Amino acid sequence: METIEAIKTRRAINFFDSSRQIPADEIIKLLDVASLAPSSSNLQPWEAVLVDDPARKAALRKCAYNQAKVEEASAVLIVIANPGGLEEHIDRVMADRVEKGYMMKEDIEKQRQGPFKMYKEKESETRKLFAVKNAAFFAMNFMIAARGFGYETHPMDGFNAEEVKREFNIPNDRIIPVLIAVGYARPDLALKPRPFRYAAGDFVRMNDYRAG
Numbered sequence: 001m002e003t004i005e006a007i008k009t010r011r012a013i014n015f016f017d018s019s020r021q022i023p024a025d026e027i028i029k030l031l032d033v034a035s036l037a038p039s040s041s042n043l044q045p046w047e048a049v050l051v052d053d054p055a056r057k058a059a060l061r062k063c064a065y066n067q068a069k070v071e072e073a074s075a076v077l078i079v080i081a082n083p084g085g086l087e088e089h090i091d092r093v094m095a096d097r098v099e100k101g102y103m104m105k106e107d108i109e110k111q112r113q114g115p116f117k118m119y120k121e122k123e124s125e126t127r128k129l130f131a132v133k134n135a136a137f138f139a140m141n142f143m144i145a146a147r148g149f150g151y152e153t154h155p156m157d158g159f160n161a162e163e164v165k166r167e168f169n170i171p172n173d174r175i176i177p178v179l180i181a182v183g184y185a186r187p188d189l190a191l192k193p194r195p196f197r198y199a200a201g202d203f204v205r206m207n208d209y210r211a212g
């Protein structure tokens with residue numbers, strides 16, 4: 001599927017066909033594509049829990065204000081932003097850069113300081129924003145890639161993060177920006193028209209915020 005087509009046909013699907021299951025290894029392939037999302041310094045501060053077991057989906061539904069799609073979709077991805085992704089991934093990122101000729105080995109010490117200066121301490125607001133912003137790119141890539149694979153998705157903010165963390169043993173320092181249901185749409189129900197979007201002319205200002 002063409003990229004523009006995938007973006008244009010993505011909808012938040014409320015009714016999934018619970019009789020059709022996407023095999024877990026197909027969703028893993030999809031996640032490998034989603035992980036091609038860009039991230040600051042390539043730090044990839046995201047993690048995910050893929051929930052496809054019926055009993056676990058039922059448990060997740062309880063944490064998500066009883067939204068039926070959590071149980072009806074093939075699987076639900078708990079997208080996790082990891083503020084500590086900087087400390088955890090920086091050495092691998094540096095080694096990769098040296099190996100691929102982006103920088104010299106002697107420059108590692110100097111280069112690795114950059115992201116720490118920019119993204120402050122692990123508990124800071126700046127660091128949380130870093131993690132969430134990059135995880136959001138990953139989440140969007142997942143939804144577009146899912147269309148490319150012929151699947152449907154639904155992003156959800158309607159969940160209790162503390163309950164999700166407790167139920168799925170997610171460490172407390174992690175942030176859950178969104179849950180994403182993935183599966184096939186019910187063939188017997190037509191989607192309502194897409195909710196409106198502001199046109200670019202409504203929200204873009206050319207060259208200066210105060211421009212008309």
Ligand SMILES: Cc1cc2nc3c(=O)[nH]c(=O)nc-3n(C[C@H](O)[C@H](O)[C@H](O)COP(=O)(O)O)c2cc1C
Pocket residue numbers: 010011012013155156157158159178194195
């Ligand atoms: C971050 C985020 C959180 C959302 N949370 C929910 C949710 O909890 N429940 C729900 O029914 N829809 C949720 N939605 C879906 C939106 O309502 C939907 O994307 C929007 O109305 C536009 O429809 P479309 O995606 O089909 O174009 C969420 C969407 C996003 C991006």
